[in-house]
Structure formats: C-alpha cells, structure tokens
Amino acid sequence: MSIRHLDTLFAPASVAVFGASERPSSVGATVWRNLREGGYQGRLYPVNPKHREIGGVKTFRHVRDLPEAPDLAVICTPPATVVDLIRELGARGTRAAVVVTAGLDKTTKQAMLDAARAHTLRILGPNCIGMLVPHLGLNASFAHIGARPGELAFVSQSGALVTAMLDWAASRGIGFSHFVSLGERADVDFGDMLDFLGSDPKTRAILLYIESIEESRKFMSAARAAARNKPVIVVKAGRSAAGQAAAASHTGALAGSDAVFDAAIARSGMLRVLTLHDLFLAAETLARFRDGRSNQLIVLTNGGGAGVMAADEAAALGVPLARLDEATLTRLDQVLPANWSRGNPVDIIGDAPAQRYLDAIDVLSRDTGSAILFIHAPTAIVPSLEIAQAMLPRISAGPQHLLGCWLGDSAVAQARQTFREAGVPDFNTPEEAVRAFSFLRTYRLHQEELLETPPARSAAHAIDLQAIRAIIDQVLAEQREILTEPEAKALLDAAGLPVVPTRVVGPDPDEACVAAQSLGYPVVLKILSQAISHKSDVGGVRLNIADEQELRQVCATMLARVRELRPDADVQGFTVQPMVRKKHAHELIVGASVDAVFGPVILFGAGGTAVEVLADRALALPPLNMPLALAQIRRTRIHQLLKGYRDEPAADIHGIAGVLVAVSQLLAEVPEITELDINPLLANHDGAVALDARVRVSASRPAGADHFAIAPYPAELVEFCDWQGQALTIRPIRPEDEAQHLAFLQRLDPEDIRLRVFYSRRSIEHTELARLTQIDYAREMAFIATRGHGSSEETLGTVRATVDPDNDTAEFGVIVRSDLKGTGLGHRLMRKMIGHLRARGTRQLVGTVLRENTGMLELARSLGFEERANPHDPDDHATRFVVLPLQPGH
Structure with missing residues (x-):
C-alpha cells in the first residue's frame, strides 16, 4: 500500500480511542489522557462499552454509535476484539488505525490485515507505543512524556527505545516533526515511513532505529527516494553476532548480515551511525552542511591542547586536515601574533580578542574546499559572548562552512546559544565536532553511490551464457551443489573473467606429467574431488613444482595424505596448472x-x-x-x-x-x-x-x-524500430547518458522548454542532470529516443513518468527536439510509456499542460486523455489537467 492514507494517519481531523479508560496506569487511560492533554484540536471520541463517560466526556459503546467515522482509530482493546473492530471501522469509513494491542498471534494478525485491506485502511502496529505529531499536538501513544515540535522525524522498531528517546530528547530541547513506534510492522513499515517523510515539508531529516528489514527492494527503493530529498540517518541494532541473534529473537524476523546492511546503507545514500547520541549529532551536521562541498578541515583555536585533541581525532577517523599554503601562511602572519602555530591547527593564542578571530576567519574562509572548526576556551581577557556577537556578521554573510565548539559550560552558554541561533552546528568537545564532520564526509560518499544505477548486463563483458548453462545444468542433473575446480574455472572463463589454464588428469602421475609438460614447469598440483571443497585443509594443494621427478613424488604424497584425512572422499584425480608468477602481485x-x-x-x-x-x-x-x-x-x-x-x-x-x-x-x-x-x-x-x-x-x-535489492537497468525494455526511414532506438535512460542528455537539452528552444514545463533551462548542474539520468527504475521511468551508435548516438526526444509509491498514479512529461516537432516522435514515445505503465499495473497517467500548449493538448486527446480543470488548484485557468485511465474498469 505504501503511503496511501498515511496523511490521514498523521493528520486526522478526528480520533477515536477504543479501550479508553479511567483505570490508573492502564494503556487505554494513558492514551486518552495524552490525546486530551497534548493540545490536539481535532474531535476526540472515547469508546468503551463499560463507561457512560470518561473525565466528563461522553463515551460510546460501539463503532456504530459514533457520530462520524473517525479519521484515526487507536485500539487498546484485547487481541480477540481487534479483527472485528478493524472490519467495522473500515466499513464505516475509517482509513487509519494505531493498534497498540500486543499478543496477536499469526492467524489473528493476518485476519486483521485482510479486514483492513478490503477498505484500504492503514494500520500502525500492532504491539506499538503509538505515534506523536507535535506540531498538531497529536499524542496518540502511551508514552510517559510528550515531544516538542521540531524538524526531525524519528521512527523506531523498538517501543522501549521510543520512550527512552523521548525522555532523552526532552532534556536536551530536541524537537520532532513525527515520532513513530512501528511495533510489529504488520502494515506500515520502514519503507512506507520513508516514502511519507521523504516528501513531508515539516521534516528536515529522518532518523531511524532498525533491528531488521524484510522487504529489501521496497526498503531500498524508498530509502533511495527519501535520501535524495533530505538526510536519512540510521542506527541499526545487532552489529555483533550475539546482537543479531537477540534482534531475531526480539522481532521474530531473520536478521541479515550486519556488513551487508552497511553495504545497503551506503548504496541507498543514507548514513549509519553507531549510537543514539551520534544520531542527533549527525542530523544536526548534515542538515546544516548538506549542500556544502567541504572535504577537509581547518581547526581554529585559542588553545593549543584543544587543537591537538581535534587533530588526534581527525587522524583516527581519517579526516584530512587542510595544508595551509604559503600565501595563506603569509596572510595569517600579518594578522596573528608572531608566536602563532604557523600550521593547522591554527592556534591564535589564548589572549585573542574578537578582532583576531575575525581576521583569521577572513583569511581561512578563502579556502572554499575546507570547513572551519572554531574552538574557543573561555578566558578572563575577552568574554566569550563578545567574540560570538562579533562573528555574527561574518557567519550570516555567506555560505556556511563553520562548526562551533565552545569549551566549558556556564561561561560560554550565551556564546553557544548565539552560534546555534545563527545556524552554526555546535559541539561540546573537539572530538565530537571532528566525528560529526566525518559523518558528513561519509554521507557525501554515499550520496555519490546513490546516483549510480547500472545495468544488470554490461556490454563491456561478453558472456557465453550457453556454455554456462551447460555447466550448471550438468551439475544440477547430477544432484550436486559444488562445482569442481575445473567446472568453476570454465564457468568463470565463459563469463569473461581471466582464469589460469587448467588441465584435468586422473590419479596416474603419468597423466599429470604429460599435462605439466604441455603447460611448462613450474606447475601447481591440486587434488580433484567433488567431496573436497577447501583443498588446502587436507594438503591438497602444492605450488611451484619444478620438474617431473618432484611432480611424481608430490602426486604420491598428496594422494596418501588425502586418503588418510578424508577416507570417505572419492578422488577423481588432479588438476594441473602453470605456476603463475607475477612481480609485485x-x-x-x-x-x-x-x-x-x-x-x-x-x-x-x-x-x-x-x-x-x-x-x-x-x-x-x-x-x-x-x-x-x-x-x-x-x-x-x-x-x-x-x-x-x-x-x-x-x-x-x-x-x-x-x-x-x-x-x-x-x-x-x-x-x-x-x-x-x-x-x-x-x-x-x-x-x-x-x-x-x-x-x-x-x-x-x-x-x-x-x-537484486536494487532494481537494475531494464534492458528488456529496449526497442528498435524504423522511423522516417531511419533506425530508431527507444530505451530507458541510463546513467551514462548524462553528457548526451545535456547536449539534447542544449538543442531545445527556450519556448519549447517553457511550454512543456519539463526542464527549467537548457544548462543545468551536474547534480540535477544526474537525477534525470540516474533514476530508480522501481519508482520512475524515462524513455529516450536515439539514433546513431556509440559516440555518434544522439537523443531526439524523451518521455518521463514518475509513479507514486502506491503505483496508483503516474505523472508524465514529454519533449522532443525542437527541430523534430510535428514528426510523430512524441506520439511514439507516449505510446511506449503508456504500454509500460499498463504492464506494471499503474492505474492512471496524468499531466499538467499549459492551456496555450495546443500541440500537447492535441497529442493528449489523440491518445485518449480526458481534459479536466486542475484538481490541485480549481482557480488555475492557465493550465489543463489531462488524465488517461490505464487499467480496465478505471
């Protein structure tokens, strides 16, 4: 289902609490109290057949007794009641529920889902703490404390961690846009939350606590989409083998390898940290510096010891400290005392007045490839607040490349607050600041990997699939799992990998000598047995055999050794290969x-x-x-x-x-x-x-x-056709098309761009162009029409459709080269896209067209689109909304 009705879940106009109670310390009483006292302005309905009223509010006995279908139902009743409640709520018109109830067995949980899906009712839980939306005052949870409004979204698989995190964040003044406990994730899961929060305007960064993932492709697709829009930072439990076992026991799901999870995080453009403290540390840093390009650090300090501590941490984490060139050193000599450190860290001495800081910042800011870590220890000479206030104009004048570290507590509290209000990320220690900067560097590397979506099949690597299939089919026909070494090497050779020549011989040393003679000495001898996978463990490998006499001796010794250690193994013979000597290998x-x-x-x-x-x-x-x-x-x-x-x-x-x-x-x-x-x-x-x-x-x-967890390039959608007597290729766009796509854009007339409302301009940045060519094929599709091959290939037109996460609606844009308008190319591209979307089950294709763009409107009509007023803005008379149903019955 993905994000369908999640807007109702997180922004309901009315909420009903089933199991609301006055019984002290009960879940129903806590949820009801939190909803009433949280500041929520919507309509609230307590439901409990045992009470006439709760706290002076009329109580309803059943779903049918409610004055309206509540947007959101919070269910705190026993497990046996949940399925019927969901069925009745769905039939009444409710589209979202938080199932706090724990103890649902597998059968009951499935019955609950079946009842919900009949009405597309979304379920958070079961067995969850609930959720909070602080800017609405919505606290639909049994947490012991509320959350203040903010721009961070926190989503947790662990309910206990939710309550602990709320307590921790409250003591530090950290606010949230959403705070969500997923529980057992019967319906709403991490993928759904990433889809929803990735496009939520109130959320600046997404924080996740994960124990396990089930639907990996859904998760990866949602993560890659969200990570393009805002930082997504993850804490994953179960790093050790013991931790993975504990996580599996706790969640009832199989925990994947932690190293594999790391690889998935890197590929999806997210950032993983190891502690909850680092979760917020990284969120603060990434939100402030996300669009910067600083890849090294300059440490500016009034205390040598603090600078050394920062440098030590940088070395430990692999963070490069910028090397100051002679021109920079000369400029610093002119504004700093003679005994300054003349290196990085830049120690401007403990008696530094505010102007010395300003002068040093001015010089160091010229190095736009570096961030500046500002470290200040309080002194009795110049108040810290005076320095902070003096620096404010410099901070607000240009792009942010500054990290702050005010050492101390009360003496620097006002200065620290001044920096924070100016948007400078602030850290308590030099080590913490350097660690935060290291998160930034890792995050940027992951963002680079996010933009890569290669094909499953590479044209650069020829593969003899027929030969590979013959090997695989033979092994499976013999009911084996492990290929022999010769079979494995033959498979790799057919796949285009470089392999050393290998001869298969029987157990007779004479055969081995003949093979060695043809290959040339020295040779390598290995035992050949389908029962022995790791040959070295039984003495089944001998390197650098110099001549025939040694080879015969090794054959006899190896056979005797293998028969002693593995008498059960059927030995077919040996493999002989040349001894490969590579210098500097x-x-x-x-x-x-x-x-x-x-x-x-x-x-x-x-x-x-x-x-x-x-x-x-x-x-x-x-x-x-x-x-x-x-x-x-x-x-x-x-x-x-x-x-x-x-x-x-x-x-x-x-x-x-x-x-x-x-x-x-x-x-x-x-x-x-x-x-x-x-x-x-x-x-x-x-x-x-x-x-x-x-x-x-x-x-x-x-x-x-x-x-594959990541959808590869869909080569099966490539189409070759004849167009106006020319060979035309219509295919999905690919990452390698970036330069070609830019050339296509540069040949478009500005007026054509404006009419299509497809690209804003002909010259665009690499990052924006990469997002057009390096797409997630599970979420969107772009077909291009090209002619020519290799370096002479040129793009003639393109059609793009972005599909919502529910696969309900796709929005399209189409444009052809300005000198090819009226040739029918746009019609052909649109038919290609319509066929693709129909095949993937998308319900409808929509587009917004300028009313004056008569050519596009005529094309849409010829393809069966219906014209409507803009549903998002009925007063908009400049555009028309076109809709094409794609599935029968819609």
Whole structure:
C-alpha cells in the first residue's frame, strides 16, 4: 500500500480511542489522557462499552454509535476484539488505525490485515507505543512524556527505545516533526515511513532505529527516494553476532548480515551511525552542511591542547586536515601574533580578542574546499559572548562552512546559544565536532553511490551464457551443489573473467606429467574431488613444482595424505596448472553470496589462505558498474597497497574492478549461483587472473536480477524500430547518458522548454542532470529516443513518468527536439510509456499542460486523455489537467 492514507494517519481531523479508560496506569487511560492533554484540536471520541463517560466526556459503546467515522482509530482493546473492530471501522469509513494491542498471534494478525485491506485502511502496529505529531499536538501513544515540535522525524522498531528517546530528547530541547513506534510492522513499515517523510515539508531529516528489514527492494527503493530529498540517518541494532541473534529473537524476523546492511546503507545514500547520541549529532551536521562541498578541515583555536585533541581525532577517523599554503601562511602572519602555530591547527593564542578571530576567519574562509572548526576556551581577557556577537556578521554573510565548539559550560552558554541561533552546528568537545564532520564526509560518499544505477548486463563483458548453462545444468542433473575446480574455472572463463589454464588428469602421475609438460614447469598440483571443497585443509594443494621427478613424488604424497584425512572422499584425480608468477602481485579475494534479506551480495578484499584472519573486505550490492566497483575497492585496507608505494607499482585497479562488474553480471544472468569464491585473484600492474575458484549452485535459483535489492537497468525494455526511414532506438535512460542528455537539452528552444514545463533551462548542474539520468527504475521511468551508435548516438526526444509509491498514479512529461516537432516522435514515445505503465499495473497517467500548449493538448486527446480543470488548484485557468485511465474498469 505504501503511503496511501498515511496523511490521514498523521493528520486526522478526528480520533477515536477504543479501550479508553479511567483505570490508573492502564494503556487505554494513558492514551486518552495524552490525546486530551497534548493540545490536539481535532474531535476526540472515547469508546468503551463499560463507561457512560470518561473525565466528563461522553463515551460510546460501539463503532456504530459514533457520530462520524473517525479519521484515526487507536485500539487498546484485547487481541480477540481487534479483527472485528478493524472490519467495522473500515466499513464505516475509517482509513487509519494505531493498534497498540500486543499478543496477536499469526492467524489473528493476518485476519486483521485482510479486514483492513478490503477498505484500504492503514494500520500502525500492532504491539506499538503509538505515534506523536507535535506540531498538531497529536499524542496518540502511551508514552510517559510528550515531544516538542521540531524538524526531525524519528521512527523506531523498538517501543522501549521510543520512550527512552523521548525522555532523552526532552532534556536536551530536541524537537520532532513525527515520532513513530512501528511495533510489529504488520502494515506500515520502514519503507512506507520513508516514502511519507521523504516528501513531508515539516521534516528536515529522518532518523531511524532498525533491528531488521524484510522487504529489501521496497526498503531500498524508498530509502533511495527519501535520501535524495533530505538526510536519512540510521542506527541499526545487532552489529555483533550475539546482537543479531537477540534482534531475531526480539522481532521474530531473520536478521541479515550486519556488513551487508552497511553495504545497503551506503548504496541507498543514507548514513549509519553507531549510537543514539551520534544520531542527533549527525542530523544536526548534515542538515546544516548538506549542500556544502567541504572535504577537509581547518581547526581554529585559542588553545593549543584543544587543537591537538581535534587533530588526534581527525587522524583516527581519517579526516584530512587542510595544508595551509604559503600565501595563506603569509596572510595569517600579518594578522596573528608572531608566536602563532604557523600550521593547522591554527592556534591564535589564548589572549585573542574578537578582532583576531575575525581576521583569521577572513583569511581561512578563502579556502572554499575546507570547513572551519572554531574552538574557543573561555578566558578572563575577552568574554566569550563578545567574540560570538562579533562573528555574527561574518557567519550570516555567506555560505556556511563553520562548526562551533565552545569549551566549558556556564561561561560560554550565551556564546553557544548565539552560534546555534545563527545556524552554526555546535559541539561540546573537539572530538565530537571532528566525528560529526566525518559523518558528513561519509554521507557525501554515499550520496555519490546513490546516483549510480547500472545495468544488470554490461556490454563491456561478453558472456557465453550457453556454455554456462551447460555447466550448471550438468551439475544440477547430477544432484550436486559444488562445482569442481575445473567446472568453476570454465564457468568463470565463459563469463569473461581471466582464469589460469587448467588441465584435468586422473590419479596416474603419468597423466599429470604429460599435462605439466604441455603447460611448462613450474606447475601447481591440486587434488580433484567433488567431496573436497577447501583443498588446502587436507594438503591438497602444492605450488611451484619444478620438474617431473618432484611432480611424481608430490602426486604420491598428496594422494596418501588425502586418503588418510578424508577416507570417505572419492578422488577423481588432479588438476594441473602453470605456476603463475607475477612481480609485485597481490593476493585478493572476489566472492558472492546470497543474503537472507538483501539478496545477492558481492565481496572484495585481501585474499589468500589468511583471508579470515585478515578480515579485510568490503561488500556491495549488485548491479555494479565501474564507479561502484572502484568505490567498493576503496573501502578496503589493501586498496592502499594496490595504489602503489615506494618502488612498488600500482596494480591495475580498473582491471580488478572489471572482475567485480563481471561477477555482478554473472549473478544477474545465472540465478542458480548461491556462492562464489575467487581466491586468490592474483593482481599486479599487468592485470588480474583467477588462480582458484569455488562455486555453489542451487535449483531454487536464489540469485538473478529479480532478486537484486536494487532494481537494475531494464534492458528488456529496449526497442528498435524504423522511423522516417531511419533506425530508431527507444530505451530507458541510463546513467551514462548524462553528457548526451545535456547536449539534447542544449538543442531545445527556450519556448519549447517553457511550454512543456519539463526542464527549467537548457544548462543545468551536474547534480540535477544526474537525477534525470540516474533514476530508480522501481519508482520512475524515462524513455529516450536515439539514433546513431556509440559516440555518434544522439537523443531526439524523451518521455518521463514518475509513479507514486502506491503505483496508483503516474505523472508524465514529454519533449522532443525542437527541430523534430510535428514528426510523430512524441506520439511514439507516449505510446511506449503508456504500454509500460499498463504492464506494471499503474492505474492512471496524468499531466499538467499549459492551456496555450495546443500541440500537447492535441497529442493528449489523440491518445485518449480526458481534459479536466486542475484538481490541485480549481482557480488555475492557465493550465489543463489531462488524465488517461490505464487499467480496465478505471
């Protein structure tokens, strides 16, 4: 259902409380009291068959007795009553309910949902604390304390945490736009809340406490949409194995791998923090600095010790301190005393008057790529408030690049308040300020990944799907799960990955010697057995065999060793491969598995036999392209070695990234793959090659693009057709189209842009252009018509439709190149979009058209659109609203 009727849930005109009571300490009494005392101005109805009135307010016995269908029902009655109440409320016309009641079993919960869905009634809960909307005075909860109005939305899976957080926030003066306890999330879940709050004008940032996620694609799609609009910050419980087990026990849901959750957060443009305190710290910083571009820090302080503490924390968190160039140092020499620190941190000495701060800020502000951390320790020479007031004109004069840290308490309280009122984020300690800035840097990296939506299939990686299918089908036909090493390498080779040549021989040493002779010494010998997956564990791998005599000896020794340790294993023989010697080589691991929550996941890191001990790895969700693969590599420690150091040349990082992209494509094309390990992947400046591989498959087909948590590029929608004697391609827009799309916009006449109300101008910023080309295909679609190929391809027209989260209504815009108007191209693009939306079940397609745009209105009429007055503004006579029903019966 997503956001349908959530506006009624969070902004009801009337509320009925079922189970309202006067019994002290009861849930019904607490909810009723909170609603009456919270300042809510809507109509309130207590419902309880055992009372005639509660606190002087007439009480109603049943749903049918109420004077109207309440917009919102809060249910605090026993579990056995919930289903009938929901059914009666839905039939009466209520469209939202908060089910506080706990103890609903699986059957009762499903019956409740079935009763609600018949009337599209939305349910928050069950087993939840409730929710608060402070700017409406709405406290539909049994929390012990209310919340003050503000611009932060807090959504929690834990009810106990809701009450604790309310108490904590109240003591610190933190306000909220919404405060929501999701409970068991039978209906309204994190995805729904992200959809609703992402477009809520009263919410500046969204804070989430999560224990588990079930519908990963819905969650990721909603998160990516919300994160484009405002900061979304997450605390996820269950970081350790013990914590994950506890979370699963508490929620009754399977907790996914914490590392996979981290990868999902990065890919969706959100920020994860580890503590509730950091949740608010990050929210404050991101809301103030979100549009800035500062990537390094300058510390300005009147105390050397505080500066050192900031520098230490920056080093620990990987935050770069800006290096002051000679010109900056010279300018600072002119305004600071001779004994200033002449470096960063910039220590302007403890006796600094207000003017010294101003002069230093003026010089340092010229470095627009850096944020300034202002640290002040109170002195008896100059009152802190005087310094704060003197700096106010500088703060309000330009873009905000300043973080404040007033050390102390009462002596700096007024100065701290002055900074806060001026919009400067303020922190209690230097370490806290640096940590907040590190959140900002991480958040920006995640925002960059948010803008990438690659295809499931990469044209750069040829894949022999027929050969791969033959291998997979043979293994499954033999009722096996694990591919032999030769099979695994053949599969990788067919997928376009670099693999070392491998010969399969029987247990006879003579066969091994013949293979080694053809490959050339030195060689590597490995045991071949379908029952032995990790060959090194049983002495089944021998490297660098120099000649035939040594090879024969190793064959005999290896067979004896394996038979001793694994007498149950059927040994088919050996594999022989050349001993690959790469100068300056690194052992890496590339792998894939299927997470229980987020589906297919790709791993990269330091490889070799000590892979578990090193634990240097980064995970990413497919589909991957080169920018995303490179970002994944950068998240590992071994990346520093791959970049080169001293006399060690840099490895072919782009070649390594290409392997990751190829694995991503393999997971999309072959849904049977459940596990894949390439270890080691040997890489140096000349490239990379897979020396060993392990693949597990399953007939249940848990991988494949359909199971990706992020919808990949829908290549199946590409269409080739003839248009006016020319070959035309109509396809979904893709991230790589950015430059081509800009060229298209630049060829449009300004008047055409104005009439279509599609783009505001021909020249737009990269970030805005990226949002047009790097779209979430689960939420919107843009088809472009192109001619030509490769570098000569040009865009001739485009149609775009944005679908609401309920898949009820899509709003379109269409435009063709100005010199191609009247050629029927717009009609063809619209038919493509209409067909796509019908297939995905969208109910109607709508658009707003300027009345003077007769061409567009005529096109709409020819396609079957109906013209109506603007439903959002009946007094608007300049535009017309066009509507096309897409499904039978609508």
